[in-house]
Amino acid sequence: xxxxxxxxxxxxxxxxxxxxxxxxxxxxxxxxxxxxxxxxxxxxxxxxxxxxxxxxxxxxxxxxxxxxxxxxxxxxxxxxxx
Numbered sequence: 001x002x003x004x005x006x007x008x009x010x011x012x013x014x015x016x017x018x019x020x021x022x023x024x025x026x027x028x029x030x031x032x033x034x035x036x037x038x039x040x041x042x043x044x045x046x047x048x049x050x051x052x053x054x055x056x057x058x059x060x061x062x063x064x065x066x067x068x069x070x071x072x073x074x075x076x077x078x079x080x081x082x
Contacts, residue, residue, distance in 0.1 A: 005031045005034055005070070016068065022061060023059060026059050027066075030046045030057050031057070034047070053071050053073075054069065054071050055071070055072070056068070057069075057070060
């Protein structure tokens with residue numbers, strides 16, 4: 001299964017893109033790992049499951065820990081010939 005990370009809204013995306021550069025870079029690296037592996041494979045310390053399909057991205061930096069929530073949504077493959 002392939003994964004694609006999308007922001008819920010431009011407001012959410014803009015808020016994250018306003019983070020300090022080193023924090024944003026680490027967040028985007030975790031997002032890249034999610035897209036490659038999926039949240040279940042990545043796991044702690046980067047991803048913490050909260051409830052079924054609801055997760056928390058945990059970005060740890062020397063100044064502390066920042067978190068962002070995300071959920072998974074199953075979609076049919078639009079490219080399928082079935």
